[in-house]
Amino acid sequence: MKKKILIIDDEPDVIAYLMAILQANGYETYSNSNVKNGLELLHDIKPDLICLDIMMPHETGLSFYKRFRQNEEFHQIPVIIISGAIESGKFDFRNYVKDDAIKVPEAYLEKPINVDEFIQSVNHLLETKQLHRSSN
Amino acid sequence: MFEQVPFNVAVIDRDYNVVEANQNFKDYFGNWKGKKCYSVYKKLENPCNDCPSEEVFKKGRAVVADAVGVDQHGRKTHYVGHVIPIKNKENDHIDFVMEMTRTVTEINRWQQEYQILFDRVPCYITVIGEDFRIVRANEAFRENFGDVLGEHCYKVYKRRETKCRNCPAEKTFKDGEVHHSTQKGIGKRGQDINYQVSTSALMRGSGDVAHVIEISNDITELKKLEHKVIEAERLSAVGQTVAGLAHSIKNILMGLEGGKYIVSLGLKKNSKEMINQGWEMLDRNFDKTTSLVKDFLSFSKGRLPELQLVDPRDLIYEIIDLYKNIAAQSGIELKTEISEKVKTAPLDPAGIHTCLTNLVSNALDACSMGEQKGTEVLLKLYEGRDKLIFEVTDNGSGIDYEIKSKIFTTFFTTKGGAGTGLGLLTTRKIVQEHGGKILVDSQKGKGAMFRMVFPRKRLLALYKETKDKK
Numbered sequence: 096m097k098k099k100i101l102i103i104d105d106e107p108d109v110i111a112y113l114m115a116i117l118q119a120n121g122y123e124t125y126s127n128s129n130v131k132n133g134l135e136l137l138h139d140i141k142p143d144l145i146c147l148d149i150m151m152p153h154e155t156g157l158s159f160y161k162r163f164r165q166n167e168e169f170h171q172i173p174v175i176i177i178s179g180a181i182e183s184g185k186f187d188f189r190n191y192v193k194d195d196a197i198k199v200p201e202a203y204l205e206k207p208i209n210v211d212e213f214i215q216s217v218n219h220l221l222e223t224k225q226l227h228r229s230s231n
Numbered sequence: 232m233f234e235q236v237p238f239n240v241a242v243i244d245r246d247y248n249v250v251e252a253n254q255n256f257k258d259y260f261g262n263w264k265g266k267k268c269y270s271v272y273k274k275l276e277n278p279c280n281d282c283p284s285e286e287v288f289k290k291g292r293a294v295v296a297d298a299v300g301v302d303q304h305g306r307k308t309h310y311v312g313h314v315i316p317i318k319n320k321e322n323d324h325i326d327f328v329m330e331m332t333r334t335v336t337e338i339n340r341w342q343q344e345y346q347i348l349f350d351r352v353p354c355y356i357t358v359i360g361e362d363f364r365i366v367r368a369n370e371a372f373r374e375n376f377g378d379v380l381g382e383h384c385y386k387v388y389k390r391r392e393t394k395c396r397n398c399p400a401e402k403t404f405k406d407g408e409v410h411h412s413t414q415k416g417i418g419k420r421g422q423d424i425n426y427q428v429s430t431s432a433l434m435r436g437s438g439d440v441a442h443v444i445e446i447s448n449d450i451t452e453l454k455k456l457e458h459k460v461i462e463a464e465r466l467s468a469v470g471q472t473v474a475g476l477a478h479s480i481k482n483i484l485m486g487l488e489g490g491k492y493i494v495s496l497g498l499k500k501n502s503k504e505m506i507n508q509g510w511e512m513l514d515r516n517f518d519k520t521t522s523l524v525k526d527f528l529s530f531s532k533g534r535l536p537e538l539q540l541v542d543p544r545d546l547i548y549e550i551i552d553l554y555k556n557i558a559a560q561s562g563i564e565l566k567t568e569i570s571e572k573v574k575t576a577p578l579d580p581a582g583i584h585t586c587l588t589n590l591v592s593n594a595l596d597a598c599s600m601g602e603q604k605g606t607e608v609l610l611k612l613y614e615g616r617d618k619l620i621f622e623v624t625d626n627g628s629g630i631d632y633e634i635k636s637k638i639f640t641t642f643f644t645t646k647g648g649a650g651t652g653l654g655l656l657t658t659r660k661i662v663q664e665h666g667g668k669i670l671v672d673s674q675k676g677k678g679a680m681f682r683m684v685f686p687r688k689r690l691l692a693l694y695k696e697t698k699d700k701k
Binding site: 106108109111112113115116119179205206207208210 | 484
């Protein structure tokens with residue numbers, strides 16, 4: 096069965112780009128331009144991975160992130176944050192979410208992304224998740 | 232009479248002997264009989280160096296002198312003495328002098344206190360005469376501006392040859408009131424001195440102002456600090472501007488790369504649909520680059536608005552036409568409230584159009600971001616007191632305090648890839664170029680109100696200026 100990846104970004108072009116890459120690599124993609132009904136979306140789709148633009152400095156992406164990380168059912172879903180706001184080496188999630196109880200994102204990629212790096216990151220996270228699940 | 236006068240009176244001969252004295256004298260200086268004057272006045276063994284009696288004997292005329300003595304209880308005392316000659320019957324020889332002394336110890340203490348206060352307070356104090364010459368200056372002033380008694384205040388404070396404009400001292404001379412102002416002077420070493428000055432009147436008995444006291448606080452250090460803070464803020468604004476620009480460019484790059492990727496994928500798969508999709512993305516993002524560059528250039532250009540007499544109502548109608556469909560599609564009500572009293576005004580229609588476009592598109596975005604239903608954007612146009620006022624109000628997501636402090640000063644966007652962060656910055660710039668100002672009132676979650684206020688006087692002055700240039 097194909098792995099399901101949910102892309103949340105307010106830019107339609109970014110969604111189209113990421114969808115094209117992921118589909119070309121054999122993933123099933125879903126997208127949304129906002130996080131208004133984020134949790135319902137997770138419930139309906141049950142994605143294996145989320146690509147999220149935190150739309151910084153607007154907090155909508157972050158508040159969704161915090162909400163779903165606190166949700167029993169979904170908190171294990173790996174997240175790749177994709178944003179143009181901060182250089183990848185300088186991204187410190189704790190600058191934005193000071194609550195240690197909230198898990199940091201599994202990966203951060205800076206826009207514009209490098210396709211190989213992106214796909215490696217997706218593959219790696221899904222494999223790790225697989226291992227994690229089978230070891231349980 | 233000798234006993235009645237309210238002074239200490241003593242008669243002294245040429246050999247310093249006190250030959251007569253009144254009760255006041257005895258009460259103050261103690262027993263005098265058979266004693267020398269220096270022993271009574273100052274409890275000394277020998278005559279004083281600057282003996283006023285000697286001078287009177289020598290010169291034959293009265294002398295006034297102040298001196299420090301010792302009273303009968305051994306306390307130091309300040310007194311002023313009038314010494315007059317007493318001549319013989321033939322009026323050709325001075326046999327005695329009469330010393331009338333009055334103690335001024337209290338007055339002297341007050342004077343000292345005043346002097347210390349005058350000199351040592353950490354501000355500059357000068358007393359200025361009607362001819363604007365400095366009559367007195369305290370130590371702090373002399374230290375920083377030089378020893379300058381008799382010079383014109385404007386020369387000393389500012390090295391000017393003529394009186395300063397808006398001189399606070401002049402105002403005080405005229406109305407006798409206290410006046411305050413902030414000034415910049417030049418110190419004796421050529422250094423800039425910023426000071427806050429207040430001027431008070433010293434009145435004559437007749438009620439006229441005889442002198443003006445200028446008391447100034449040196450705020451040079453404060454100014455330097457203020458300048459540093461502004462500079463730091465400016466630098467950080469530049470940093471944020473660059474970061475904002477980089478953010479916009481990165482988003483566009485992402486779109487361009489996406490388009491390229493999809494086109495090449497389409498070519499590989501021979502999918503016309505994908506090639507089209509990718510091409511459209513490329514197209515769109517090239518357009519975005521163009522508009523970003525245009526925005527940036529128009530922002531960086533400083534220009535006078537091209538004013539023409541327009542009906543401000545028309546500007547609102549244009550905006551409504553432009554946005555009514557977009558608003559309706561997002562389920563947002565776009566309303567207007569236009570006062571009947573609005574008159575024509577000299578405005579740059581293209582500039583105001585840009586401002587309203589920015590404000591309304593922001594308001595619509597804020598309404599889409601929020602989670603509440605029944606969102607609306609209201610455009611108001613009305614006349615204030617000699618002011619033309621545009622208002623754009625929404626009940627969308629609102630702006631929190633931290634963001635509010637940045638929106639007009641930095642390249643700021645909350646819209647991720649959708650905004651260039653230049654909208655409000657450009658809006659403020661255009662409003663300011665019209666001589667107006669823009670205000671915001673908002674609370675997170677409770678919508679926002681942006682108000683552009685154009686004083687009609689300034690609009691008219693600018694209008695006249697542009698017409699004159701033509």
